[in-house]
Amino acid sequence: MADRTPHEHLKNLHSELVATKPADSAAKARLGQLTDDVRRTIDAGATLPAADAYRGLRQRLADAAAAFQISHPKLTAEIEGVIDTLSTHNL
Secondary structure (H helix, E strand, O other): OOOOHHHHEEEEEEHHHHHHOOHHHHHHHHHHHHHHHHHHHHHHHHOHHHHHHOHHHHHHHHHHHHOOOOOOHHHHHHHHHHHHHHHHOOO
């Protein structure tokens, strides 16, 4: 997994977010917001420098990983993978 680009990792995360079934209305709202954030970042990555496209996303991902750690461990692992990839690429 370490050889995937941030963009590839985000695309996989987006797929995982879309496939995740929320446990309640709060989780549904958080998933929806995160899905939108990831989609916007993927779309912006095609037109902006990488640092600009990923700015702010790491913290939102970290917050989401903490929120979903118990209820959605697979999603949490994918989020943490993206965070690691962004760190590796200094983004």
